[in-house]
Each structure stands twice: as C-alpha cells, then as structure tokens.
Amino acid sequence: MEYFPYDFSKGFEALIISAIEAGQIDQRFTPKFVVTTLQLLFSNVHKYITPGKSSDEVIDIVNQMIDLMQHGISSKNGG
Numbered sequence: 441m442e443y444f445p446y447d448f449s450k451g452f453e454a455l456i457i458s459a460i461e462a463g464q465i466d467q468r469f470t471p472k473f474v475v476t477t478l479q480l481l482f483s484n485v486h487k488y489i490t491p492g493k494s495s496d497e498v499i500d501i502v503n504q505m506i507d508l509m510q511h512g513i514s515s516k517n518g519g
Contacts, residue, residue, distance in 0.1 A: 452478075481505065 456474045459465045465474060488501045 478509075481509075 453471050453475045456465065456471045456478075460467055460469075460471060460474075485501075485505070488505075489498050493501075
C-alpha cells in the first residue's frame, strides 16, 4: 500500500527540464540533481524562517535563497 501515491517531483522535474532546455538553468546540471537540490533547500527553509521573524527578515531570507540559486556561492572577486 502506498501512502503517497502521487509523486510531486515528477511534475517539478518537467518544469526543470523545460527550464534547462530554455537556457534558464545551466545544462551542466542534470534535472535530477537540480530537483533534488531544490527539494533539499526548500524542505529545510523552516531552519531560516522561524517564529518571530519579521516580514522584512523573511523577505531578506527568500531573496538570499533566490540569489544563491541564480549566482551560486563562489566569490565573484576571483579569489
């Protein structure tokens, strides 16, 4: 018996594949890698967005997550 018969990651993976094909996500990453990485990131967002955070703090955290997804963590200073 399956408790979770619908696999939401399949629909998400289709979106990732489409984004890779459109050049929005770097082709050097496999769809499975991107899906799994984003799932890990979002499934742990509660560690950053805790009770007591102001709306501005939450927006700042979300913006940092988006910046990390867009630009990575490597220094742009060449170091």
